[in-house]
Amino acid sequence: MRIYPAIDIKNGKCVRLKQGKFDEITVYGDDPVEMALKWVNAGARYLHLVDLDGALGQSINHEVIGRIAKAISIPIQTGGGIRSMEAIEKKLSLGVERVIIGTAAIKNPSFVEEAVRMFGSHIAVGIDAKDGNVAIEGWEEVSTTTAVELCLQMKELGVSTIIYTDIAKDGMLSGPNIASTKELIEKTQMNIIASGGVTTMDDLIEVEEIGAEGAIIGKALYQATLDLYSVIQQFENSR
Numbered sequence: 620m621r622i623y624p625a626i627d628i629k630n631g632k633c634v635r636l637k638q639g640k641f642d643e644i645t646v647y648g649d650d651p652v653e654m655a656l657k658w659v660n661a662g663a664r665y666l667h668l669v670d671l672d673g674a675l676g677q678s679i680n681h682e683v684i685g686r687i688a689k690a691i692s693i694p695i696q697t698g699g700g701i702r703s704m705e706a707i708e709k710k711l712s713l714g715v716e717r718v719i720i721g722t723a724a725i726k727n728p729s730f731v732e733e734a735v736r737m738f739g740s741h742i743a744v745g746i747d748a749k750d751g752n753v754a755i756e757g758w759e760e761v762s763t764t765t766a767v768e769l770c771l772q773m774k775e776l777g778v779s780t781i782i783y784t785d786i787a788k789d790g791m792l793s794g795p796n797i798a799s800t801k802e803l804i805e806k807t808q809m810n811i812i813a814s815g816g817v818t819t820m821d822d823l824i825e826v827e828e829i830g831a832e833g834a835i836i837g838k839a840l841y842q843a844t845l846d847l848y849s850v851i852q853q854f855e856n857s858r
Contacts, residue, residue: 620831620854621664622851623833624661624666624835625836627668628670631680631683633646633648645841651668655690659692662855662856664855666695667696668696670697672700673700673701697715698718698720701720707737707741716741719743719745720743724745725753731744743778744780745781745784747784748766752764754786767807778809779810780810780812781807781810785815794822800831813831813833814835817834817836817845827854836850
């Protein structure tokens with residue numbers, strides 16, 4: 620199972636939110652590049668970057684994402700406000716390996732179809748759910764579409780990788796939503812990356828046992844609840 624340390628960027632700084640709420644923000648560092656290097660030095664083989672300003676329609680973090688890509692030798696996936704082919708091309712030109720489409724996946728499926736046709740496996744879809752239904756617009760709205768329904772629709776369009784986040788779990792250090800993640804894996808047979816709530820080694824063992832492609836770890840690393848080096852040793856290097 621692949622481990623994805625998360626770096627959430629807002630106003631060029633490294634932050635974390637609680638349940639996606641922009642009024643509950645904690646700054647963990649002024650330099651996301653320094654944080655990226657820290658995770659790489661701990662053994663990370665893939666980074667997960669979230670452009671929080673981009674999710675709110677303000678693409679102001681291109682420069683810092685580009686600096687991260689230049690500073691490290693491992694691949695990066697990133698999302699946040701990806702709503703056009705130009706935005707995808709911009710991220711890929713910075714050196715990003717995989718671009719995550721979020722809100723646009725439910726609002727404009729034809730855009731996802733075109734993106735997959737143009738960029739193939741460089742495209743993933745981020746599905747953020749609240750009580751089983753997909754949340755959009757930086758988690759400000761909840762749609763009537765279920766996570767399973769959207770996953771299956773994306774699969775038909777050629778998407779193979781889904782980043783699945785349970786909003787209620789995100790940033791809460793309360794453990795991931797194993798049941799919902801397992802349901803997605805079993806009903807879609809897609810590559811599901813679990814996100815939100817991962818706090819302990821036992822959480823990661825559960826995520827691995829249900830067959831997830833990977834797990835994103837955020838707040839647990841920043842608060843030293845989990846040690847990335849130890850996690851990498853157990854879930855990547857020992858296999």
